[in-house]
Amino acid sequence: MPPSSFSPDLLDPTSPAYKKARRQHYKTTKHRPAHVESEWTPFRAAEKKYKAHFPPPDLSKVLDLALLDETRADEVARGVWRGSADAVPFKEMTLKGSDPSLRDKKAYIFPKHPGLVVLPSFVSHDQQRQLVRWALRDHARSPNETNLDTHYILPEEGLWNRYASLRATGLVDEELVQPRASTSTAPPPEPPGPRKLVANEPAGKDNYRELATTPKPPSTPSPTVQPTSTASLIPRLRWANIGWSYHWGTKQYDFSKGKGVIQNEVRQLCKNVVRSVRWERVLSDQCNHEEWGEDGPDWETWDESYEPDAGIVNFYQTRDTLMAHVDRSEICATSPLVSISLGCAAIFLIGGLTRDEAPYPIFLRSGDIVVMSGPACRRAYHGVPRILENTLPLHMQVDACAEDWSIYAEYLQGTRINVNARQVFPRGFDPIV
Numbered sequence: 001m002p003p004s005s006f007s008p009d010l011l012d013p014t015s016p017a018y019k020k021a022r023r024q025h026y027k028t029t030k031h032r033p034a035h036v037e038s039e040w041t042p043f044r045a046a047e048k049k050y051k052a053h054f055p056p057p058d059l060s061k062v063l064d065l066a067l068l069d070e071t072r073a074d075e076v077a078r079g080v081w082r083g084s085a086d087a088v089p090f091k092e093m094t095l096k097g098s099d100p101s102l103r104d105k106k107a108y109i110f111p112k113h114p115g116l117v118v119l120p121s122f123v124s125h126d127q128q129r130q131l132v133r134w135a136l137r138d139h140a141r142s143p144n145e146t147n148l149d150t151h152y153i154l155p156e157e158g159l160w161n162r163y164a165s166l167r168a169t170g171l172v173d174e175e176l177v178q179p180r181a182s183t184s185t186a187p188p189p190e191p192p193g194p195r196k197l198v199a200n201e202p203a204g205k206d207n208y209r210e211l212a213t214t215p216k217p218p219s220t221p222s223p224t225v226q227p228t229s230t231a232s233l234i235p236r237l238r239w240a241n242i243g244w245s246y247h248w249g250t251k252q253y254d255f256s257k258g259k260g261v262i263q264n265e266v267r268q269l270c271k272n273v274v275r276s277v278r279w280e281r282v283l284s285d286q287c288n289h290e291e292w293g294e295d296g297p298d299w300e301t302w303d304e305s306y307e308p309d310a311g312i313v314n315f316y317q318t319r320d321t322l323m324a325h326v327d328r329s330e331i332c333a334t335s336p337l338v339s340i341s342l343g344c345a346a347i348f349l350i351g352g353l354t355r356d357e358a359p360y361p362i363f364l365r366s367g368d369i370v371v372m373s374g375p376a377c378r379r380a381y382h383g384v385p386r387i388l389e390n391t392l393p394l395h396m397q398v399d400a401c402a403e404d405w406s407i408y409a410e411y412l413q414g415t416r417i418n419v420n421a422r423q424v425f426p427r428g429f430d431p432i433v
């Protein structure tokens with residue numbers, strides 16, 4: 001896996017690296033039509049801005065909450081990128097709960113985005129490494145579906161475990177993973193690639209039955225995929241499903257596949273996050289009953305009733321992005337979606353109910369958690385236009401821990417992992433499938 005090619009010199013307009021990148025940029029963009037920019041929605045304009053590799057984006061409008069925490073000063077200073085501590089208005093909150101580690105942690109809420117909560121550095125360094133090991137070694141393998149399963153017959157022990165054992169024997173590029181298409185008679189499908197945008201209808205109690213019974217045809221393997229080495233598939237791992245099976249073709253859950261398990265450590269971490277937030281301060285002025293559904297606001301019960309049962313692990317290489325989208329496949333449109341960042345830092349954009357609202361850009365670093373909750377935030381457009389190069393913190397680097405960490409540290413050099421968990425059904429809803 002090549003480490004990211006970003007040079008810190010690119011942030012200095014007088015450096016030769018910057019001048020070379022500028023020449024290349026002019027060469028590749030000089031034939032682009034000039035009028036398109038004016039047609040972009042505010043969300044699209046923000047995506048374009050932060051995605052750009054040249055000129056490197058100005059991050060002074062990006063909220064960087066790590067700057068408020070002196071224990072992270074070293075983490076901030078080592079990376080070439082940083083945002084600003086006052087880019088957008090926020091309120092700081094203490095956390096609740098008896099665990100002494102919660103005393104030093106904070107939550108941030110945003111008057112313009114009710115239901116959005118950011119908990120910087122919520123996950124301990126040790127737990128960050130545990131989650132990375134879990135994501136790659138234990139989770140991104142059968143029976144859990146990954147983006148690669150459609151097109152490749154993946155090793156029984158899991159792609160990552162096979163890669164680790166091949167590396168140990170020095171044969172890492174020699175073994176080929178076979179395409180699935182040779183064993184299939186299905187019609188040609190779309191080639192493998194990033195997640196596609198599908199305009200799906202928001203799920204809800206009213207259309208649940210219809211959604212649950214809509215046919216969910218299996219995705220078909222690409223006939224053009226070639227036998228590929230295990231090592232070169234590692235950076236192409238893009239997602240792994242958690243819990244209820246998600247059908248990417250229709251952007252609906254496929255309840256007929258049954259309720260998958262959600263690993264206890266992830267479940268407990270998400271539940272601890274939800275229990276530690278003072279919801280009365282986050283959502284008490286969000287009392288419009290209609291928006292919360294027929295049972296009205298239920299945040300008062302979340303300490304006990306929040307139960308994640310689905311989610312995704314996203315694996316991003318430094319050139320990957322996640323386009324603006326709304327997560328509207330869950331029947332419950334208000335219960336918290338808990339999202340954990342690991343590895344390299346990212347820029348997260350969170351907007352409103354349409355792409356016409358300019359989003360807030362927020363720096364997310366390893367260990368940070370974002371919670372999207374309530375009717376406004378759970379249906380808000382959001383995305384990840386940029387993974388920031390050279391931002392792997394010291395505690396995730398090779399020398400951070402036990403010897404077997406080095407393979408993870410090397411992978412993380414140019415990778416961000418996001419683990420997010422959702423509650424699909426509202427409290428008391430009986431999903432007869």
Ligand SMILES: O=C(O)CCC(=O)C(=O)O
Binds near residue numbers: 314339
């Ligand atoms: O990577 C992230 O921080 C966001 C992921 C996300 O929005 C999603 O998986 O739906």
Ligand SMILES: [Fe+2]
Binds near residue numbers: 326327382
């Ligand atoms: Fe999302």
